[in-house]
Amino acid sequence: MFLWLWQILKGYVRIDVTGFSVERFINMAAHKGIYLWDVTYTPSGVSMNVSVKGFKQLRECARKTKCKFRIRSKNGVPFIFYKYRKRKILLGGILFSVVFIYLLSSFVWLIDIKGNDRVKREQLLAFCANEGLRIGAFKYKINNKQLKTNLMNNFHDISWLDIHIKGTRAVIQLTETIPAPQVIDKTTPCNIVAAKDGLITSIVTGAGKPMVKRDDVVRAGDILVSGEFTTEGDNGSVTKRVHAYSEVWAKMYNEINFEVPLTYDEKTYTGNSKKMFSVQIFGHNYDLFHTDSGYANYIRGARHTQLNFGEDYPLPIIWTAYTYREFQPEARTRTVEEARELAEKMVNARIIREFDFAADIIDKSIALQETPDRLIVKALITTNERIDKEAPISEQPREITDSLET
Template sequence: MLILRIWNYLRGYAIIVVKGIKIERFINLAVVNNIYLWDIEKIDYATIKAKISSSDFFKLKSIVKKTDSNIQIIEKCGMPFKIKKMKKRKWFVVGLAILLISIYILSSYIWMIEIYGLKNIDEQVVIENLSHAGLKIGMRKKKINKRKVENKLLIRMPELTWVGVEMKGTKAFIKVVEKGPEPQLINKDEPCDIVASKNGVIEKILVLNGDGMVKDGDTVKKNQLLVSGTIIRNNLPERYVHSMAEVHARTWYEDVEEIPYEQIEYKKSGRVHKTYSLEIVSRKFERDKKIPYEDYNKIEKEIYIFNFGSYVFPIKLIITQYEELVSTTKIISEEEAKTICEERLNAKIKLQIPEDAVILNQRIEYFPNEKSLIGKIYVEVLEDIGVKVRIK
C-alpha cells in the first residue's frame, strides 16, 4: 500500500541480505517476535534479500545467533538517513540553499536583451536608447512598463516605425521595424522642372507635360534644365505646370584597380591558443591576455553557465580562440593579375550603376608595370536621368 510505503520511508528502513542454512527458521522467528520483514526475495536455498525498518533491525541480533545466520546491510533508505547525510554535508546544504535563493531572486530581473528586425541601425544604438526609455540589463521586471518603453523608444528614434517589447524569463525580446528612405515626392498639382541628374547624351526624350528644353542627340551636363514647368506664350500670361517626361540618356562610368604581382597570403599553421574569462553581470574577470602570435584569426564563444531556456543568468564563460596565421609571399603572373583585377572592377562598378540601367558597352584596359597591373573599366549605359525639382 502507498500509505505503508510512505510510513516506512519516513521512519527509515534497510535492505538486508541474510545467509544461513536455517533461513526458514530465521523468517519464522522474526514473525513470532513481531519483526516485520517485507519484499522478501529468495536468492538461493540459503540466501534471502528483504527490507526491515531501522527500529526492528537491532531486534534481529538474538535470532541471528539462534539460526547461526549472517546478516549484511546492502542499503540504508528513508528520511532519517537522508537527514543524517545532510547533516554531514551541512555547508553543502547551506551553499545549495543560498544558490537556490540567489537563482530565485535573479530570475526576477532582465539579464539579456535580444533585438530583431534591424537592417541599417546599429544594435548598440538601440540598446542605449532602450536604457533611456526604461529598459536595461539588470532591471527588475516589475518596474518595466512595456507599453511605455515602446512609446518612448519610438519618440527617441524617429527612424523606427514600430516597436514591440516582450519578456520571457530573464530575457527581453525587442522587435522593431525601420522606416524606409522617404522619397522626395512632389505633388502632381505642384509646379516643377526636370533637370539632368548627371552628364550624358540624350538618346530619347518624351515630354508629357511642360516645355522640352533639349532634343535627342544633345549633350547635357548635371543639373541642366531638360523640361521647363514655366510656360511662356505670346499674348498669354505666364503659367506654371508640373513637368512630366521620360529622359533616356547615354551615360558613362569608370573605375580603377591596382593588383601587385607580389601577393601576401595567410594560411593557418595549425597552432591554437585559448584564453578563458568569466563575466558576472557586466564585470569581466580574466587573466593576462598575451597572444603568442603576430597574425591570427580570433574566434570568441560565450557560454552562459546558468541557461535554462528563457531563463538566462548573468554569469558567462568567454572562450577566446586564437588561430595562428603564417604569411607567405606568392608571385602571380600577369594573366592571374588580370583575372583578379577584372573580378574586383566588375564588383566595384556594379555598385555605381542603377539597377534599372541598361549596359550598352563595357571594356577594361590594362596597364602593366614592373611591380603591378593597373586596370581601368569603362561602362556605357542607358538610363533615365530626369529629376524633378520644385520651381522656386
C-alpha cells in the same frame, strides 16, 4: 516518476529478509498497510524497499513470522540530512547559493527582440534602457505597461507589441505596420533635372515642357523638363505650373582606375594555434591565463558563450574563447597574364558593386598598361541610365525658359 520523487523525498530503506516463510512476512506487511516495492528474490530470501514509516512497523511482522531482516541501504533526503546534520557551513553554503541564484534570477540578463525589420534593434534597446529595461535591471521594477505605451508612442512603425519577462530574459515581441505606400505628389509643381552628366538617348515626357532633346549633352542639375511654361491664349499669355513628369535616359562614361601589383603576400597557415580564454562577469572582462601568443603574424577568432540555466535563465557571465592561428606571409609574384585575368574580374566585381542595378551597360573597354612591378588598369564603362530627378521650381528658371523660347 512522481512516485519515485515522493519516495526520495520521504526516504526509504532497502532490507534483506530471511527466514522460513518470507511470503508470510510480505502478506502480513501488506495487510498492515505497509507499502512494499521492488521485491526481488535472492537465494537466501527476498529484499525489498519500504518507507521509513512502514519500516518501524516491520519489527512486529518479523517477530510473528519468525523472519529476520537486515538493512541493506538507507536512501532519500532524510538520511542525507541526518548524515550532514553537523556540517553548518555546508548548510550555509547551500542556503547562500539558493539565495544567490534567486537574487541573480531577479535581474534581466538578456533582452531579445523579435519581429523587428524596419525598426532598428539598437534604437529599441536604447529607448528601453532609458525607460529602465536594460541588462542588469531589477525585473520586478520594470513597468511593463508604461514601457509598452511609451514604445508604441515613440515608434510609429510598431503596430503590436508585447513585453514579457521569462526568467532572466526579457522578450520584446512586436509586429510592424505595413509600410505606407509612397504617395507621388502630383499637385506640387516641379521641374525635372538631370541627376548626372550624360548624352540624352531618349526622353519621354508625360507632363511639362521638355527643354532638351535627344543627343543633347547635359550636366548634372540642368533642367530637362520644365514644370513652368507660358501659353498664348485669347486673354494674353498665361503662365502655368505643373508637376513635371518625364523618363529621361542618358548615355555616360564611367572610368574605373586601379592597379594590380605583380607581387603580393599570401597567408600560409603554419598549423600552429593557441587558445586563450576570458570571462566577462557583470560587464567586466577578466582574462584567464593570457600570455603573449608569440606569433609574429596571426589571426584571432573569438567565440562567445553566455552561461545559462536553461533557455529562460541566462546569467551575466559570458565566456569567450580566443583562437590564435599563426600564418606565414609568403611573397608571391603573378604573371602578367594572371594579373590581366584578375583585373578583368575586379572590373566586373566593381561594376556589380558600384553601378545602379537599373543601368544598362552598353560598352566596356579595358586598357592595360604594364610597368615592371604593376599593371595599371583603366576601364571605360559606357552605360545607359535614367537620369531624371524631381526638383522644386525656383524663381530663376523663368529666365531660362524665356531665353529658350525666343
